[in-house]
Amino acid sequence: MRYKRFKIGTSILIVGASLYAYLNLQNEVTRLRMEIPEKEQELVFIREEMQALAYQIDTFRNPAHLMALAHRPEFAHLKYPLGKEVMTVSQETLVAARHKCTEQELVSIH
Numbered sequence: 001m002r003y004k005r006f007k008i009g010t011s012i013l014i015v016g017a018s019l020y021a022y023l024n025l026q027n028e029v030t031r032l033r034m035e036i037p038e039k040e041q042e043l044v045f046i047r048e049e050m051q052a053l054a055y056q057i058d059t060f061r062n063p064a065h066l067m068a069l070a071h072r073p074e075f076a077h078l079k080y081p082l083g084k085e086v087m088t089v090s091q092e093t094l095v096a097a098r099h100k101c102t103e104q105e106l107v108s109i110h
Contacts (some may be wrong), residue, residue, distance in 0.1 A: 069075055072096060 070078070
């Protein structure tokens with residue numbers, strides 16, 4: 001008789017714990033479902049903001065706008081470089097310069 005009560009009590013305890021865990025899971029799912037409309041509104045706002053920023057970037061990069069900026073006094077000193085004024089540096093030269101720089105830094109540290 002005692003064993004039967006223990007078995008029934010254990011069964012009730014396990015069923016109760018399972019129901020409690022299931023209810024907690026359902027509460028979490030319900031909470032997440034309630035957040036969906038709010039997150040959708042945030043997403044719509046972010047997409048609209050991205051679209052507005054893309055429009056601003058496109059209007060700024062517009063060649064007519066860039067030419068208008070080039071004629072302004074604060075940019076008058078800028079000019080398009082001639083071919084002979086452009087300096088090119090090879091990849092090997094950059095690697096050698098970087099290697100030499102790190103060697104000099106190591107010597108100066110010690």
